């Protein structure tokens with residue numbers, strides 16, 4: 001058995017807020033958690049609670065002299081009685097005395113003058129009531145809980161310069177225990193104690209309250225006074241995040257911070273922990289934790305002095321309602337005492353300045369609404385005052401975007417994308433804190449909308465926010481809130497030996513796993529809403545893949561004569577009826593040739609009909625339309641809308657059909673393909689719906705082709721495409737247009753995951769602190785990263801079992817700066833010449849886009865089947 005810790009180190013303080021104490025099952029959780037903590041190496045537990053949710057607001061309204069105070073008091077009494085009943089307690093027995101005290105305060109003669117001591121006493125009732133209920137409930141459940149009045153233990157300390165209001169209603173407390181304090185505390189008989197947050201003893205023996213965030217701060221004071229092992233703040237969120245999860249679903253849980261970073265994050269945005277509560281724990285070296293009452297299994301956020309100082313941006317926040325005051329004056333900077341004059345005027349209006357920027361003839365400061373009472377009256381008075389000494393301009397409303405993290409100065413070179421993002425907005429002011437912990441940009445509030453997700457992603461991409469540091473960055477909010485449908489283990493993990501043997505025969509080399517293609521094909525075939533399936537062979541035209549998909553009853557979609565030739569070379573017996581020809585700006589001869597072969601031709605402009613009537617006269621065709629917008633994983637793969645060269649605008653369909661009729665040409669198919677790698681299943685449902693409407697107007701249409709574009713999960717963050725939701729959406733539309741057959745023509749979805757590109761390491765080089773792994777193929781073998789900034793997972797197949805602890809840029813041999821497969825990728829530090837590296841998910845638009853640039857040979861290709 002481990003020796004019992006010293007008495008002073010036995011306490012664990014748990015704090016529960018309003019929502020955590022307002023429901024019966026939450027009190028069960030409190031009891032369970034307290035007991036579990038008490039079982040930790042002979043600990044004792046102090047539970048600090050808030051008032052029931054909403055109660056402090058009510059009491060504040062009454063303290064402020066609300067006209068209907070009587071009614072509000074009655075409702076408060078009722079609420080607590082009802083909750084006592086919900087807890088299975090006798091309201092009179094548990095709350096009788098307290099409710100009488102509450103009623104007495106309502107008719108107290110001091111109420112009329114809104115006496116400060118009276119206000120404090122009134123405000124304190126919420127916590128006194130909730131803690132009394134909780135203690136009675138936990139005891140009734142058989143737990144060894146004692147109840148304490150926090151006012152016996154927390155002593156408000158009066159600070160010089162404090163207003164009488166602050167000395168009563170926004171107090172700080174002493175954190176050095178007096179003689180005998182600790183001993184007396186320890187002598188409380190119960191193993192676990194319950195007390196109130198927010199309230200303390202005034203010097204005059206009466207009640208004082210701690211003000212906003214008071215319960216967190218109470219817990220921190222108790223933690224410091226007790227030299228506690230830990231202070232745990234239990235809330236209804238999982239902890240602090242790298243951004244507000246409501247605005248940035250990809251925000252990461254911050255699992256470990258030091259006090260200073262946590263303080264900065266709490267101050268600049270995160271509402272989970274009141275910034276005031278950190279200092280007492282920091283001064284007493286008591287670790288803190290923020291934990292989620294509903295999800296206690298999550299790691300939460302730990303805050304302590306020993307947190308490894310990982311440099312980098314930890315969080316980005318946005319505060320709205322910032323007011324900028326810009327002051328112009330000629331040569332004022334040299335003028336002795338100018339700034340003193342300026343700040344004296346701010347002080348006079350009770351305004352505390354947050355950020356300051358200065359130049360030869362201008363000083364600009366910001367006012368934070370959470371620290372100031374800034375309304376138009378105050379600003380007008382301030383402006384009038386300041387205009388005596390300078391020209392004043394007030395700029396509202398502004399937003400402050402703040403990056404928080406240790407070592408901001410050393411990160412500046414990584415922030416170029418962040419600068420670029422701000423470059424498009426008007427930045428009024430940039431300010432860097434002297435403690436090197438934050439960097440703030442002030443911009444117009446309207447410009448800040450939608451900016452945070454972009455900035456958050458840019459910070460991760462640039463390496464400024466080191467999310468790969470798992471000691472600091474936990475799961476994404478999205479993942480916590482909804483769970484992530486995980487990708488299956490990739491096939492190549494089970495084929496390592498065969499792949500290494502293939503690579504030994506020469507790299508670069510593509511390997512295609514046919515069972516994966518087959519599985520994707522069958523998954524699509526299972527959806528009953530789709531009548532006809534085509535495969536867009538430009539994604540991968542390897543003969544084995546074409547044969548396999550034809551066997552699986554897929555037709556083939558070609559975009560050039562070369563692709564048509566490939567198809568009939570590989571499968572001479574293929575019926576031309578199963579082949580689509582959907583070219584873009586093809587020469588006339590290709591259309592003639594295609595009709596000669598007997599395949600189905602798709603046309604997407606009216607000019608061809610007009611100029612080459614003899615090609616189309618008496619023929620059938622499919623019409624490709626542009627629905628006026630594009631979609632997809634990258635600008636370069638969006639194939640709809642004004643900027644795109646594809647498709648006939650819907651407005652011209654009528655003219656097209658009229659012209660076709662003159663030629664005896666029948667429009668029997670209607671087609672749209674708006675882009676590639678589209679993530680929203682509703683996209684196709686919408687297309688189908690629109691095409692159905694157009695088809696109804698044309699009359700001769702038999703089939704609607706809703707294109708390809710289905711995505712695959714390239715990164716660990718991507719979720720697998722929800723085929724079922726997709727199929728269900730299409731089924732709805734099909735029901736609305738039962739007269740048409742529905743066709744699809746995906747490429748990527750069928751083959752991307754089936755392909756892996758095998759490469760060999762040529763060199764490992766360090767330059768200016770960046771380590772690079774060079775490979776024997778680059779953008780010549782796989783152009784997607786260079787062309788689309790595409791992500792592909794990269795692993796060292798030769799050393800797959802070694803921990804990937806090195807950080808490398810992975811580059812190819814092409815003389816071109818964009819020849820980079822990935823930046824800051826993790827591979828084992830042992831990576832060396834001749835190791836085989838695998839680039840995953842390279843089965844689509846890999847080999848088919850490969851080229852001989854720099855006169856490097858094309859990659860080899862090989863298939864694996866079971």
Ligand SMILES: *Cc1c(COP(=O)(O)O)cnc(C)c1O
Nearest residue numbers: 536673676708709710746747748
């Ligand atoms: C490329 C292409 C496809 C296939 O796109 P994926 O994103 O690979 O599914 C389908 N139809 C047309 C017309 C195409 O050009």
